[in-house]
Amino acid sequence: MIVDESTTIAACIGDTIGERIISGALLPGAPLRQDHVAREFSSSHVPVREVFRQLQAQHLVVAMPRRGVRVAPLDTNSVKEIAEMRAALEVVALRNAAQRLTSSHLARIEFTLNEGDNARTIEDFERANRSFHQALAAPCGMPRLLANLDGLQLANSRLVFAMARSASWQPRSNQDHRLILQALRARNIDHACNLLARHIQTIERLALPAS
Structure with a gap:
């Protein structure tokens, strides 16, 4: 070619x-x-x-x-839009992906989770965080949805880096990610989707100043 x-x-x-x-x-x-x-x-x-x-x-x-x-701006409207779109679309992707999850998929999700837990820089953490969310959605078999999610993940990465600049970032375990994986292993899809939506919306609360 x-x-x-x-x-x-x-x-x-x-x-x-x-x-x-x-x-x-x-x-x-x-x-x-x-x-x-x-x-x-x-x-x-x-x-x-x-x-x-x-x-x-x-x-x-x-x-x-x-x-x-x-x-592009990162104002209040932008932050809300990113969070709400991700929460809606990633849940759709996860519901469809959950029906196709294999042990290999779950192992990939766990690998990205551990990568995030072991990250020592914000760059490594965000790379692992993005990979975790991609691994959740990947088995859904919906290429248009996945393409939209890739763009939203990039927008979300901007928020993560912006917040890291305004506060002293420290390595930490992502408990939300671990709970989502546990729910998927237990085949409790509704619970996994609820956890995912709540997790995504957390960044909106963290990124926006208190009113």
């Missing part, structure tokens, strides 16, 4: 810019100019425009009239 060079360049640019946004190196509202990005990566404007479209589809950037492309 022949891989178009511009596609490879776009993937490289997209991965780099996306990681900067997720980690907080690029703050909400920061402008992204085609000419600056093209110059940094020694690229034409064609792959950069494609990257901007991809990042917009992932809700990492927004195109604003007369203001150009900017890093």
Whole structure:
């Protein structure tokens, strides 16, 4: 299979810019100019425009009239939207996945859980956290749903890193993850789904200032 060079360049640019946004190196509202990005990566404007479209589809950037492309906000409305969409869609995915869970799937979920427990940096923790939620949903066999969840997971990662910057993050065990796995092993699907929804909504309460 022949891989178009511009596609490879776009993937490289997209991965780099996306990681900067997720980690907080690029703050909400920061402008992204085609000419600056093209110059940094020694690229034409064609792959950069494609990257901007991809990042917009992932809700990492927004195109604003007369203001150009900017890093998407992390305001109150954004946080609520991310949490509510994840809670709804991940539960749908888990209900469908639960009917297909095998011992291999459960072992994969437990592996990602242990990776999170053993994490010593926020980067390792968030990588494991994202993998745990992906492992829960993966067996559902619904590619469109999984694609939407991937984008929401990236948005959620921004919240995690933003909260870690505002507070001193310490390694810790994720008890919610362990309880979800226990419920799945017991084939108590309703309980697992309720735990998952509550767990996802916790980040909204943590991220938003008390009213």
